[in-house]
Amino acid sequence: MSHLAAKILFVASSAAFPARLWARRFATHHLARRPRARLAAVARHAVGLQAQDVGAVRLSARARSSSLTLPVVRREKTVVRTWLMRGTLHLVAVEDVRWLLSLFGDRNIRAGARRRSDLGLDDRTCARALDVLPDVLRGRSLSRAEIVAELARRRVRIDPAGQAPAHLMAYAASSAVICRGPDLDGDEPGYVLLDEWAPAAAPSADEALALLARRYLTAFGPAAPEDLAAWSGLPLGDARKAWSAVGADLVDDRGGLSLLPGTSQPVDGPVLRLLPAYDTYLLGYRQRPVPAAYAKRIQAGGGVLHPSVVVDGRIGGRWKLTRSKKGVTVGVEPFGTALDGLGDLLEAEVADLGRFLGEPASLV
Structure with missing residues (x-):
């Protein structure tokens, strides 16, 4: 991790951040209902x-x-x-x-x-x-x-x-x-x-700050200026200034959070996704959607952020990919009972991982 990233403190989620919120964020990230999208479109949506x-x-x-x-x-x-x-x-x-x-x-x-x-x-x-x-x-x-x-x-x-x-x-x-x-x-x-490789034109500083807030909310909302500051590394004052620049378009959500009109809605779950180490979803907010008892299983220290099994926006376990001459195997460590009854979803996600990699993949 970078010299700046190490200064950002992320904590486990609390009761103040309910399942509904994380399901909404999960959908906003295009993790619940994945589009058929090229890499540039994926990167653009996520900022x-x-x-x-x-x-x-x-x-x-x-x-x-x-x-x-x-x-x-x-x-x-x-x-x-x-x-x-x-x-x-x-x-x-x-x-x-x-x-x-x-x-x-x-x-x-x-x-x-x-x-x-x-x-x-x-x-x-x-x-x-x-x-x-x-x-x-x-x-x-x-x-x-x-x-x-x-x-x-x-x-x-x-x-x-x-x-x-x-x-x-x-x-x-x-x-x-x-x-x-x-x-x-x-x-x-x-x-x-x-x-x-890249066009030379760039907007003014104020325009860029407003654009950052708008794009962040499109991909990460509902959120607050404190979340933008945690994700970006910008001072909180700059994050609040960016928020104000988008203010006329913001829609208030519960708990003092904001979103933009037309953002993705949660789908009828459950939806399970295997997210890799350092995934943007887990770095996008002040808090992470993991029970405090398991927080160190995801972030053990030293800047390491382990791959996670995410169900409807909340972390239910971690996983590890192992390669061999026969293909890829995926081992899963559930957190409590969070993955009970989701074996078929795990199998389907591992199969899609194999499709992406172009080699056989199996759950072990």
């Missing part, structure tokens, strides 16, 4: 899918689209990955990256300044790297190691063995110079020039 784990973000996309397959996701060129909300890597539609960077780029650069200094990435080195990266990457995609080697040839030298290269990539991405495009062979991240 961004958390993407520091490439395997996990692909499974997040599967959970929100009934038609995606892994080969299609791997070669998709209408999305990019860059460091945005909470300083964390997100997968976003190319048309969204500029306005999101206008909100989070400078903030993330400031937040990472001390760590860059500790790694020997002084302002002069970073500025020189930004100057030569367009020449290094023009018309092609390179791995991080290849970029470091090309920078060295241009007399911009950083330690290739430590964390400096990763922090330099994040700095250049937050400076709107590079982003991550399609992965290279072996799922190695490939870096490209942002100007070659």
